[in-house]
Amino acid sequence: MATDSSSGPQSSRSSLDTEPLSFPTVFAPGEDKLSEQELRALSPQEMIWRHRSVAGLSEALIMMVDDEQLNIEMTQAFLMEAGYTHFVHTDEPEGAMAMLRKERPGVLLLDLSMPKVSGLDILAEMRDDPIARHIPVIVLTSSIDPQVKLKALALGAMDFLSKPVDPSELGLRIRNTLAASAYRDYLGYHDALTGLPNKQRYRKEAAALLGLARAEGSSGAFLHVGVDGLGRVNDALGRVVGDQLLQRVAKRLASCVQTEAGGELSSDIANPTLYRFDGDEFAVLIPYMDGIHSAAAFINRILEDATVSFQRPGAPEVFVTCSVGVSVFPTDGSDADVLMRNAGLALRHAKQAGPHRYEFFSPRFTEQAQARLDLGAELRHAVSRDQIELLFKPRVELSTGRLVAAQALVRWNHPSGRVIEGDELMDLAGTSEMDVALTEWVFEQVHKHSRNWKTASLQAVPVAVKASLGQIQLRDLAYLVNAALSGGMDPRLLVLELQQLPADANVAQRDTAAIVALRKKGMRIALDRFGATASVAQLRKLQVDEIKVDASFMRDLDKDPTVAAMVLGIGDLARRLKLNCVATGVDSAQQVAFLKKNGWDQAQGNFFGAPVTGINFAAKWLARVGKPTRVAGADGGPHSG
Structure with a gap:
């Protein structure tokens, strides 16, 4: 040049x-x-x-x-x-x-x-x-x-x-x-939606604050504030309403944080500062803290002040709360990224315990997260190493004692000797991107066992397969089901049990159409964990054939008269809607007697037998399909299955 x-x-x-x-x-x-x-x-x-x-x-x-x-x-x-x-x-x-x-x-x-x-x-x-x-x-x-x-x-x-x-x-x-x-x-x-300092500013100022804190030997905290159930609001009312809700929460939090300026959570050179961290999360950087107790009142005020409500014309008022996760420096770390991660872990545990809570970080959170990450990595190899097996549990008709269906149960026999199954395995599959692969494997195994039973001249019964829509999209699930049906599987021998649907009645129209299409092919659709994660509102939107009542009702049946009244109400609701009603988690003769006395249709649980392999299930149950099997009644007598 x-x-x-x-x-x-x-x-x-x-x-x-x-x-x-x-x-x-x-x-x-x-x-x-x-x-x-x-x-x-x-x-x-x-x-x-x-x-x-x-x-x-x-x-x-x-x-x-x-x-x-x-x-x-x-x-x-x-x-x-x-x-x-x-x-x-x-x-x-x-x-x-x-x-x-x-x-x-x-x-x-x-x-x-x-x-x-x-x-x-x-x-x-x-x-x-x-x-x-x-x-x-x-x-x-x-x-x-x-x-x-x-x-x-x-x-x-x-x-x-x-x-x-x-x-x-x-x-x-x-x-x-x-x-x-x-x-x-x-x-x-800065965050474009709320005008608050953003994650990049948070990282930069957190690193600077930690440098000063190390020099002075002082303590402080990172608070991560998450809006509870924002995804449900977005699904029900749209992203625009969700963004407006975030703006309102931001204003509430900003007002709360500003009141602490110059107070006991401020240092000589800095006051508590609010940031928009990510998605539904905010963060508060506390520069000085004289023990955990000094922040407790402030955290409780955040939980109270950040609660907002909104109301649509002709609809009930909806309240939205926040949860808080806290990491303390230098106790929980001296690096900004580590403290952010720990505050995020604490927030996740707070939300898992229920909305509108706060949780301080504990080292066990990191251990659990690491163990879960390692398990997720191992799960990818578990199928090829024959560590996954499909077991079957009986579902019986209470009035006759006859077998009417089988419940498929996926079990992972980990090399350590630990057994991982049920909801825990489904959640793990979802977080390790194995949900689609594991569901596809289940359908393949159910189809294989159905063919084997037919070859052995046994009378096959429908097999119920659980599917969590919290981990797998309904359109992906419908694709897997249709692929199984194209491979020769009889749709009349498959019951699809749906878990973790969108809250209330917020089911997309395309999802309801997918369910209708599956039912038209002869498949039965069940709403699983009814009374817990599934509700009456979802019954108004979905065309299902049966409801499966959450096992928690059976656990508390003898302890709480309110639970017993609710069980009676659910049974009556199912009869009026002409839906098959299945009690799950039935473990005692007393529970069976209660259900029979009050006209319940079907039940499953350990009382009728532990989960067994396909061969053992066929030998124990399928050879006797159509024959009465005495089930414990009011007299508490033993079952013969």
Whole structure:
């Protein structure tokens, strides 16, 4: 790249500079001084358009690179009068890059025509520098060659001024360049939805705070605040309503945090600060904490103040709460990323325990998360290593004692000797991206066993397969079912038990259509865990054939008269809706007697037999399909199955 040559030993001006030598090369003749009114118009402190991002423009550092010292002195004097108080410069362009990296100015005023190292050389080097490439540059030059201007702009110059420069124009361009840069930085460090500092700002300020805390030996905390059930609101009312809800929560939290400024959770140099962390999460950085007890009142106030309600016309009022996870430094870590992770783990455990709770981090959370991660990785190899097996449990008709269906149960026999099955295995499959693969394997195994039973001239019964819509999309599930049916599986021998559907009646129309299509093929659809994660509202939207009552009702049947009344009510509801009603978790003769007495249809549980392999299930149950099997009744007698 060619550099502009010097015109003589006493001058550093290029032959491209056209103004007379007797005039300064920066400002036009007679315009080096501005009136007070003109200066006020240029001052960043007197701008009539304002924004939070440009509030500190007068504090911005301006750097100038020009080989003529007089130009530098005149520009500095003008900037000082205009209200810019920070200025650095060099008349040795060969040292400009080192100064740029050290000072990181808000804007660079760069002369193009300089000996040894030209402004174009500096622009080219800035473009390849990870720090300097983001510094806005205003080029000052006397060149009239349009190719020179284009090259400067191509190398990253933001603005261009020809010498001699009108000082009013220079002042306005500096102000506008700084404002644009400040707004860019504002967007980079603030959340667009709530206006709060964002995750990047959180990380940066958390790291700075931890450095000061280590030096002073003080303690503080990271609080992660999560909105409970925001996904359900988005599903039911749309993302726009969900965003409005987040904005309301943000305002509540901001008000709560602001009241702590200068209080017992503040340090000498910092107050508690609120951030929008991610998705449905906010974060509060507490710079000082004299023991966990000092933060407890503040956390409880967050839980109370962040509760918001909304109401649609003609609909009941809905309340939305928050949960909080807390990590304390230096006890729970001294690194910002570690403390954020630990606060996130604590928040997850708080939400698992129920909404509107808080939880302090415990090392066991990390151990559990690591163990779960390791299990998820091992699960990917478990199928190929024959560690997964499919077992069957009987479902009986209470009035006759006959077998009416089989419940498929997936069990993982871990090499450590641990047995993982049921909901735990389904959740693990979902978090390790194995949900689709494991469900596909279950259908293949059910089909294989059904063929084997048919080959052995046994009377096959429908097999119920659980599917969690919290882990697998209904459209993916429908695809797997249709693939199994295309492979020759009889749809009349399959019951699909749906768990973790969207809350209340928030089932998408395409999902209800998928269920209708499966039922038309002859398959039965069951709503699983009714009374726990499934509700009456879902029955209004879904066309199902049966409901399976959550096992918790049987566990508490003898302990709580309210539970007994609810069981009677569920049974009556099912009869009125002409739905098959199945009690699960039946473990005692007393429970069987209660169900028979009150006209329940079917039941399953350990009372009727433990889960067994397909061969043993066939030998014990299928050979006797259609024959009465005495089931314990009111007399508490033993069952014969």
